[in-house]
Amino acid sequence: MLKNSRSAGKKGEDLACKFLKKDKYKILEKNFRCRQGEIDIIAEDRKGVLCFVEVKARSSENFGLSIEAVTHFKQKRLLATAFIYLESKKIKSKDMRFDIVSVDLVNEETKIIKNAFDVNYY
Numbered sequence: 001m002l003k004n005s006r007s008a009g010k011k012g013e014d015l016a017c018k019f020l021k022k023d024k025y026k027i028l029e030k031n032f033r034c035r036q037g038e039i040d041i042i043a044e045d046r047k048g049v050l051c052f053v054e055v056k057a058r059s060s061e062n063f064g065l066s067i068e069a070v071t072h073f074k075q076k077r078l079l080a081t082a083f084i085y086l087e088s089k090k091i092k093s094k095d096m097r098f099d100i101v102s103v104d105l106v107n108e109e110t111k112i113i114k115n116a117f118d119v120n121y122y
Helices: 005-024 072-088
Strands: 026-034 037-044 049-059 097-103 109-113
Touching: 005 026, 005 037, 005 049, 005 097, 026 072, 037 072, 037 109, 049 072, 072 097
Parallel strands: 049 097
Antiparallel strands: 026 037, 037 049, 097 109
16 A cells, blocks of 8 residues: 555556556656646657646545546646646647546556547537
8 A cells, every 4th residue: 555645646657657658658748737737747659649648546446436536627727737838848739639547556557548538628
């Protein structure tokens, strides 16, 4: 059992990065922070698509599935933070998407949900 949520989050992010690298993603940034929020991982997939990745690590499903933790409010914050990132890196036009990586901390199993939510909705 992990001591606290911060160490659980760190372990989840480390496992997510390992998973993404194995699938030929290039990790560009970890824990990008700004006033609007934080994005756990920013990466490029093997096709060059910019992926903003939210990592949800769980040691049990007692508090629901990890995807359920990415609420409508959280999605709006991720979108706002992504635009700040694009602006800060002077990226004008690039294919992008929002993914969720779900990490089971007990079994160290990792799953990805690509295009987890539709940015055109906002």
